[in-house]
Amino acid sequence: MKKMIIHYWSDVMCPFCYLGEHVLERALERFEHRDEVHVRWKSNILHPELEVGQSISFLDHMHHYGNDGERLDKKIAILKEMAEKEGLIYGLEKARIVNSTEVARVMKLATDKDLVLPVAKAFGKGYFTDGTDFSKTSEIVRVAVEGGLDKADVERVLASSEYMADVVNDQATASQACPRFVPTMYFNHGFMMDGIFDEDKIVETLGRAYKQWKAFTHQVMTMDHESMGPDECAAICDMPAPY
Numbered sequence: 075m076k077k078m079i080i081h082y083w084s085d086v087m088c089p090f091c092y093l094g095e096h097v098l099e100r101a102l103e104r105f106e107h108r109d110e111v112h113v114r115w116k117s118n119i120l121h122p123e124l125e126v127g128q129s130i131s132f133l134d135h136m137h138h139y140g141n142d143g144e145r146l147d148k149k150i151a152i153l154k155e156m157a158e159k160e161g162l163i164y165g166l167e168k169a170r171i172v173n174s175t176e177v178a179r180v181m182k183l184a185t186d187k188d189l190v191l192p193v194a195k196a197f198g199k200g201y202f203t204d205g206t207d208f209s210k211t212s213e214i215v216r217v218a219v220e221g222g223l224d225k226a227d228v229e230r231v232l233a234s235s236e237y238m239a240d241v242v243n244d245q246a247t248a249s250q251a252c253p254r255f256v257p258t259m260y261f262n263h264g265f266m267m268d269g270i271f272d273e274d275k276i277v278e279t280l281g282r283a284y285k286q287w288k289a290f291t292h293q294v295m296t297m298d299h300e301s302m303g304p305d306e307c308a309a310i311c312d313m314p315a316p317y
Contacts (some may be wrong), residue, residue, distance in 0.1 A: 075110070078284055080260070081116050081259065082114065082115055082190065083252045083256055084115065084256055085174055086197040087169075088118075090257060091198075092198035093160055094271045095194050096195065100273055101277045105277060105281070107284055113188075115178075115184060117174075118252050119245055126176060126209075127209050128173070129207050129209035130170065130171050135171050162202070164203065165204070169201055180228055180232070182231075183218075184218075189223060193221030197221070211232055214232065261279050261280065261283035262286055
């Protein structure tokens with residue numbers, strides 16, 4: 075069955091993205107056509123300068139960019155307060171920053187399995203709450219399985235180059251797709267939201283995007299398709315995103 079698409083641009087180490095995943099999940103629970111929505115992960119790697127397999131502490135990273143003392147304490151306090159409002163715990167003092175390319179490849183697997191939000195939330199908890207070091211393949215596998223993925227599938231992806239081209243392509247267009255903030259969402263390719271999400275606004279946008287998608291799909295399915303093959307019709311109905 076064809077589904078309306080939400081492209082969710084994110085990095086598992088983005089504090090606003092982790093909050094956004096919880097808000098989006100609640101909004102989808104309120105949306106009466108939830109079963110007709112498919113969330114696709116789009117990767118915006120926040121720390122491509124780091125080597126894959128390397129990790130540094132969040133605090134050391136912040137100190138490197140001149141955030142220390144009261145200034146750093148204030149930033150952490152603001153993030154923790156935002157998290158607490160969502161019922162989340164941010165233990166940033168023990169967080170470890172990585173180049174998240176390997177996690178992003180696993181998130182592409184989660185997209186194919188229609189498990190983006192549960193797996194992303196598992197990675198978010200690992201990073202923000204538990205201080206998990208995702209430079210270690212074993213930790214990526216463990217948390218991905220906690221999110222609902224099959225262990226053998228995750229190990230296969232990480233032992234190969236599977237989904238690497240998709241992640242590289244995402245990164246090449248991330249600055250265009252996310253000109254201001256992550257997370258950024260594209261609903262049905264015609265509606266965009268970014269920054270800190272409002273649950274009611276997401277529900278409203280879902281409704282508008284769904285109506286547009288249904289109208290377009292109906293229009294395509296009632297066209298004269300004598301000159302079109304089944305693959306062409308399917309491609310039109312899927313409405314590929316600009317990014």
